Amino acid sequence: LSRAADYQERELTSTVQTMVGLLGPLMLLTMAGFVILIVLAVMLPIMQMNNFMAG
Structure with a gap:
């Protein structure tokens, strides 16, 4: 049972690190x-105002 818990912990840590790496x-x-x-x-409003004044 202890080995299964260690395996699950490593798998979860790996998954979390992958997600954090993608989140950045x-x-x-x-x-x-x-x-x-x-x-x-x-x-865009500045450009529109410029176009309005020019022509």
Whole structure:
């Protein structure tokens, strides 16, 4: 029973490490998406105003 518990603990630790390893890049991409949305929300009205003034 002790060996089974050790095996399960190692398997769980490995799974958690894999999930944490995948979560880092996923969070980076999510944050990059939010930054792009904020930049577009600021820049698009400025560009539209520029086009309105030009013509």
